[in-house]
Amino acid sequence: MGKRMKIILRQDVLNLGEEGDVREVAAGYARNFLFPKKYAAPYNQHALTILGQRKKKIEKRKEEKRILAQGMKDRLQEEKLVFVMPAGDNGKLFGSITNGQIAEELQKKGYAIEKRKIEIPEHHIKMVGQYTATVKLYENEEAELNIKVEAQVQEKKEEKPRKTGRRERAAGKADVEHASAGTETAKTDAAAERAEAVAAPANGESPLAAEDEAGAADGAEGESEPSNS
Missing domain, CATH: 1.20.5 (Single alpha-helices involved in coiled-coils or other helix-helix interfaces)
Structure with a gap:
């Protein structure tokens, strides 16, 4: 195990602490990064004296952070994030929702919250439904964030004409x-x-009518012949 040393933070450092906090870190990390950037000072009497002089200012800043955290908590608990995701008939998502996606949605609404401060059930959401995420704020302050996951409506494909x-x-x-x-x-x-x-005849008579007329003429001639008696 490498050598470690005590330091006093001169300003807030992400994932490490706030101004005035005393921490123990790897000696190389302190000498190569924290000290050159003036993020921290070695833990000694001189640093403790300076810390004592700044104590009131540091405490005032912390109180301001507490007030901001309380206001953010109230607003977050009024929010409701809605995610529309592709899903199967059983409600299972084709993918999942992570704390990173939630942090992105919150950023769109004006909240600057690190994803590591957002806790969701089983670390990710894989089903449609209602969920509650826990957002860790300043110190021990936490907010409950409501999340709704809906299935994306799939457009029906047009049936192609059946081949004959x-x-x-x-x-x-x-x-x-x-x-x-x-x-x-x-x-x-x-x-x-x-x-x-x-x-047909020019006079418009039908062939049957012509035959009838011919028959009538023959009959007339027979009647007109003189009798031999």
């Missing part, structure tokens, strides 16, 4: 040919009727 099979195409062709034959027959009958109409 060989038998159906053959049957259709036969129907067309049958219809064509019927049309030709009708045309032939119509032509025959027109021919008969043309062959």
Whole structure:
């Protein structure tokens, strides 16, 4: 294990602490990063004296943070994040929702919260439904955030026209040919009727009427012959 040393933070450092906090860190981390950046000072009497002089200012800043955290808690508990995700018929998501995605949605609403401060059931959400996430704020302050996960509505695909099979195409062709034959027959009958109409006597009498007249004439001649008696 490497050598470690005590330090006093001169300002807030992410994942380490706030101004005035005493921490123990790796000596290399302190000398190569914290001290050159003036984020911290070695833990000694001189640093403790300076810390004592700044104690009131440090405490005032902490009180301001507490007030801000309380206000953020009240606002967060009024919020409700809604996620619309692709899901199966059983409600299982095609993917999952993580604390990183929740942090991104909160950022869109004006909240600057690190994802590591957001705790969700089983570290991720995999089903549609209602959930509650815990958001850790300043010191021991926490907020309960309501989350709703809905299934995305899938658009129905249009059914493609069914391809016609060989038998159906053959049957259709036969129907067309049958219809064509019927049309030709009708045309032939119509032509025959027109021919008969043309062959009729000019006076408009039908052939049957002409035969009746001829028969009547023969009968008249028979009656007019003189009797031999």
